[in-house]
Amino acid sequence: WVLHLENITMSLTGQCECTFVTYPYATKAAKIQLTVKAEGKLCCCCSNDKEERHYLKKVWLQQILEILCLEDETSENFSTYPLKWLVDENGRKEELVTKEASSPAVYRNSRMLYGQKILLDLNNTLKVFPTKITDDGRVFSYHMLYHPEKVQKSSTTVIVFGK
Numbered sequence: 001w002v003l004h005l006e007n008i009t010m011s012l013t014g015q016c017e018c019t020f021v022t023y024p025y026a027t028k029a030a031k032i033q034l035t036v037k038a039e040g041k042l043c044c045c046c047s048n049d050k051e052e053r054h055y056l057k058k059v060w061l062q063q064i065l066e067i068l069c070l071e072d073e074t075s076e077n078f079s080t081y082p083l084k085w086l087v088d089e090n091g092r093k094e095e096l097v098t099k100e101a102s103s104p105a106v107y108r109n110s111r112m113l114y115g116q117k118i119l120l121d122l123n124n125t126l127k128v129f130p131t132k133i134t135d136d137g138r139v140f141s142y143h144m145l146y147h148p149e150k151v152q153k154s155s156t157t158v159i160v161f162g163k
Contacts, residue, residue, distance in 0.1 A: 052153040061162045062130045069124040069142045069154065081146045085126045088139040096140075097126065136160040 012034055019029045059065045069083070082100050086093040097120045099105040105120040119127040126140060141155040 052155070055154065055156040056159065057156045058159045058161060059131050059135075061133060061160055064127055064129040065131045065135065065158060066121075067126045067128075067140050067142075067156045067158075069126075069144065081144050083124060083142065083144040085120070086141045086143070088141070093141065099124075131158075131160055133160055133162070 014034060016032050016034055017029055018032060019027060021027050055067075057065070057067060080101050083098070084095055085097040086095055088094075095108045096118055097105050097107055099120065107118060107120075116132065117127075117129055119129075121127060124142070124144075126142070128135070128140075135158050138158050139155055140158065141153060144152045146152050
């Protein structure tokens with residue numbers, strides 16, 4: 001299930017609850033913290049999982065898609081930690097880029113990104129270009145191992161606009 005919000009304003013910041021009726025079993029509910037940022041960015045953070053953040057990124061068709069690894073974390077330098085970028089392809093996560101500490105990035109061939117170029121920037125920003133209509137709704141995720149037992153995660157859902 002995906003919730004699309006349009007014409008968002010700062011007043012939408014707050015906690016929301018999503019409830020599903022899964023007849024005949026039970027009702028499932030999850031609380032989500034919505035934070036509206038400048039430039040229409042929306043951050044959705046599950047209240048029971050502080051280690052993962054979810055973002056929504058809007059981009060124009062045929063432009064460069066730039067996804068920051070962790071949009072909220074600007075004070076720390078995460079470039080020394082092992083990381084990987086993945087993309088969700090039909091419910092299966094496909095690895096795009098991996099980087100071990102103090103090693104160059106390793107790019108994987110990706111069938112679904114045929115004709116596109118992938119670049120990992122110095123600050124671990126993922127760049128995909130040119131943006132295609134097939135990128136609309138695609139989810140890119142970032143996993144960083146910052147402690148032997150802890151992984152920092154973020155996922156970004158892409159919305160592609162045509163001119």
